[in-house]
Amino acid sequence: MIDWDVAIATGTRWARPGPQVSLAEARRTVSELRDLAGAVQQPVYEVTGMSATRDGSLGRVAVVDRPGSTLSFLSSVVAKTFDYARVDEGDAPMLARMRAPAWTFIHGPRSSLSSTALRHANHRR
Numbered sequence: 360m361i362d363w364d365v366a367i368a369t370g371t372r373w374a375r376p377g378p379q380v381s382l383a384e385a386r387r388t389v390s391e392l393r394d395l396a397g398a399v400q401q402p403v404y405e406v407t408g409m410s411a412t413r414d415g416s417l418g419r420v421a422v423v424d425r426p427g428s429t430l431s432f433l434s435s436v437v438a439k440t441f442d443y444a445r446v447d448e449g450d451a452p453m454l455a456r457m458r459a460p461a462w463t464f465i466h467g468p469r470s471s472l473s474s475t476a477l478r479h480a481n482h483r484r
Contacts, residue, residue: 419454420462426469433464 380388404410422432432438438445444460446453451463470477 418459419457420460421451421454422462422464424464424466424469426471438464 400410441460441462444462446457446461446463448463448465451465454461454463472480
């Protein structure tokens with residue numbers, strides 16, 4: 360069980376304050392980030408085969424457990440932010456048909472090979 364009062368107090372104590380910017384500057388920055396996110400969609404697709412959802416949401420994601428990464432991912436800001444959208448691993452086969460955002464963490468045989476090496480090994484079969 361998470362003691363949210365302790366978590367908030369700890370985060371407040373250790374997190375650095377964000378930059379002090381005007382509302383206009385914050386809006387310009389957000390607009391620029393959105394433009395840049397749009398500009399990288401094609402290169403990202405060409406390299407990874409992944410594409411963004413039409414509305415720019417998280418979409419549906421299956422995170423595969425890797426050696427040494429289990430605890431770091433599950434305690435990450437992204438995992439905590441989207442905890443409400445986490446799908447039980449047993450329901451992973453239905454993930455593609457679920458409404459976004461939805462994600463699951465899949466445990467399985469572990470390999471120290473990189474994702475690229477694993478894909479190349481599967482293509483050779």
